[in-house]
Amino acid sequence: MNERLATDAAAAAAQDCSCAPTAAERDSLWGRTITRRSAFALGALGVVALAAFGVSSGVSAAYADSYPSWDDVQRAKNNEAAKAAEVTRIESLIQSLTQNVAETEAAAKTASDEFFAAQQEYFAAITEAESLQAQADEQAKIADESARRAGQVAAQLYRSGGDDTALELFFSGSGANADELLSRLGTMEKFLEYNQSIFDKAASSRNAAQSLSDQAQVARDERDRLQRIAEQKMEAAQQAAEAARIALDEQTANLDTMKAQLAALTDTTTQTVAGYQAGVAAREAEERARREREAAEAAANGGGNGGGGGTAGSGGWVRPHGGARSSSYGPRTPMCGPQGCSSSYHYGADLANGCGAAIYAANSGTVDYAGANGGYGNYVRIQHGGGVGTGYAHIRPGGIIVRQGQWVNSGQVIAYAGDTGRSFGCHLHFEVYINGGYTNPVRFMEERGVYV
Numbered sequence: 062m063n064e065r066l067a068t069d070a071a072a073a074a075a076q077d078c079s080c081a082p083t084a085a086e087r088d089s090l091w092g093r094t095i096t097r098r099s100a101f102a103l104g105a106l107g108v109v110a111l112a113a114f115g116v117s118s119g120v121s122a123a124y125a126d127s128y129p130s131w132d133d134v135q136r137a138k139n140n141e142a143a144k145a146a147e148v149t150r151i152e153s154l155i156q157s158l159t160q161n162v163a164e165t166e167a168a169a170k171t172a173s174d175e176f177f178a179a180q181q182e183y184f185a186a187i188t189e190a191e192s193l194q195a196q197a198d199e200q201a202k203i204a205d206e207s208a209r210r211a212g213q214v215a216a217q218l219y220r221s222g223g224d225d226t227a228l229e230l231f232f233s234g235s236g237a238n239a240d241e242l243l244s245r246l247g248t249m250e251k252f253l254e255y256n257q258s259i260f261d262k263a264a265s266s267r268n269a270a271q272s273l274s275d276q277a278q279v280a281r282d283e284r285d286r287l288q289r290i291a292e293q294k295m296e297a298a299q300q301a302a303e304a305a306r307i308a309l310d311e312q313t314a315n316l317d318t319m320k321a322q323l324a325a326l327t328d329t330t331t332q333t334v335a336g337y338q339a340g341v342a343a344r345e346a347e348e349r350a351r352r353e354r355e356a357a358e359a360a361a362n363g364g365g366n367g368g369g370g371g372t373a374g375s376g377g378w379v380r381p382h383g384g385a386r387s388s389s390y391g392p393r394t395p396m397c398g399p400q401g402c403s404s405s406y407h408y409g410a411d412l413a414n415g416c417g418a419a420i421y422a423a424n425s426g427t428v429d430y431a432g433a434n435g436g437y438g439n440y441v442r443i444q445h446g447g448g449v450g451t452g453y454a455h456i457r458p459g460g461i462i463v464r465q466g467q468w469v470n471s472g473q474v475i476a477y478a479g480d481t482g483r484s485f486g487c488h489l490h491f492e493v494y495i496n497g498g499y500t501n502p503v504r505f506m507e508e509r510g511v512y513v
Contacts, residue, residue: 128154128315134322135334144326151323158312158319165305169298169433176298177435179291184408186287187498190280197273200266207263288497295430295442299465302432317341374510377471381423381453382478382489384414386513390501408499409452409492410513416457416487420476422469423451423491423506431465437490438481443469451502452492455484 129151137147318341325337373379388411426445434440437454439461444450457479469475480487491513493502506513 128319129322131322131334131338134325138326138334148323148326151319151326155316155319155323158308158316161308162305162312165301165308169301169305172294172298172301173433174435176291176294177437179287179294180434181436183284183287183291183497184499186280186284188406190277190284193273193277193280197270197277200270200273204263204266204270207259207266210259292497298434299430299432303465306432317344373472374506376509377424378506378509378511379421379423379472380412380506380511380513381421381451381491382412382414383418384412384488386503387411387413387486387488390503409454409490410502411488411490412513413486413488414478416478416480417460418478418487419474420453420456420478420489422471422473422475423493423511425471426450426469428463428465428467428469428475431461431463431467434482436483438484439476439479440482441475442494443475448496450494450497452490452494454490454492455479455481455488457481457487 129147133147137143321337321341325332325334328337388407390407390410393407420441422443424443424445426443428441429444429450430440430442432440434454437452439454439456439458441453441456441461441463442450443453453476455478456476458481460477460479461475462477463469463475478487478489484490491502493500493505503513
């Protein structure tokens with residue numbers, strides 16, 4: 062059912078704006094399911110792919126080395142030479158972990174900024190192509206109307222089949238009065254001039270329509286080229302974001318333990334290795350409990366269809382966030398701040414329900430992006446099938462709780478609202494896409510019985 066609704070929406074939008082790519086192009090860009098295996102086929106998790114973003118080969122040293130165990134630390138503590146070597150080893154691993162996180166996060170930021178820039182350039186190209194086509198259509202309409210009016214005038218003049226009847230009637234009774242004759246001749250001249258001007262306007266408008274149509278076609282070709290670039294940048298950004306996440310997870314899993322091991326080796330007091338080990342275990346237990354609480358909260362607030370997001374509509378569509386709409390779709394006056402300026406055209410709708418409020422999948426689908434996205438801050442994109450997708454922006458740091466390639470249900474919690482990117486207060490920036498291009502999310506959702 063959802064697939065059919067999405068397909069119908071995509072077809073309708075394509076017919077309305079003539080901005081959708083061909084079926085072949087659509088299949089090449091959106092017809093595939095992106096899996097973790099395919100996303101990292103280029104080796105983004107390895108050193109070679111990361112080098113494209115300036116990450117050096119040395120940062121993978123932490124992965125190549127085995128981490129010291131507490132037994133290693135206990136043995137080294139009883140031997141000065143072994144202790145010094147173990148201290149050097151642990152310090153090197155800590156430095157490598159820290160460096161790896163910093164470099165992969167910097168690479169992810171660079172890639173996300175490139176993705177955002179390419180995406181916005183593609184959106185601007187859609188607007189340009191639509192504007193040119195609208196101007197061409199308007200000129201064609203003017204040309205058709207002018208030609209119709211000119212034809213009516215000609216028909217009025219020559220409705221008698223081209224003989225002189227109309228002219229005879231026009232000049233009848235004027236022969237005895239020279240002034241009246243001259244007046245009627247002048248009227249006839251003006252009448253013919255007027256008719257000529259209508260023909261000229263029709264010809265001019267027709268030429269303008271053709272020129273604008275040609276420009277619109279060029280703009281559509283450029284739009285499609287930029288769309289392919291944006292999709293490539295998105296995949297590169299996702300790969301870089303995943304590499305940064307893995308590096309951070311690696312650091313999180315090992316850094317505290319190694320710091321405690323280092324402290325145990327350099328401690329000259331009577332505190333035992335077991336004491337340091339117990340401290341690490343306690344912190345890990347606390348972290349596990351926190352994650353379990355968040356998972357339980359997410360499940361309670363919308364783990365299934367129609368959960369939590371608010372109004373449920375037709376075809377499984379639900380409101381993606383609580384709160385009022387703080388900004389709608391369309392042209393707006395840009396706002397500026399330390400993080401930069403907002404755009405002059407708002408491609409989505411803003412829903413404000415407070416910092417940390419849950420964000421829900423507007424419908425079931427597959428997450429094809431989860432990570433940073435330049436001015437959008439932390440961002441999630443879901444593909445629902447049939448070329449229909451949704452985007453969720455300005456998510457708080459650490460607030461994305463889904464992964465690329467993951468299936469999510471309608472109404473499932475996918476993230477938590479924040480203020481990242483070019484944002485001016487915690488909110489959800491919600492977008493709807495048809496074949497990758499933006500569309501009015503307010504109208505799209507209203508047509509499905511959901512009010513945002």
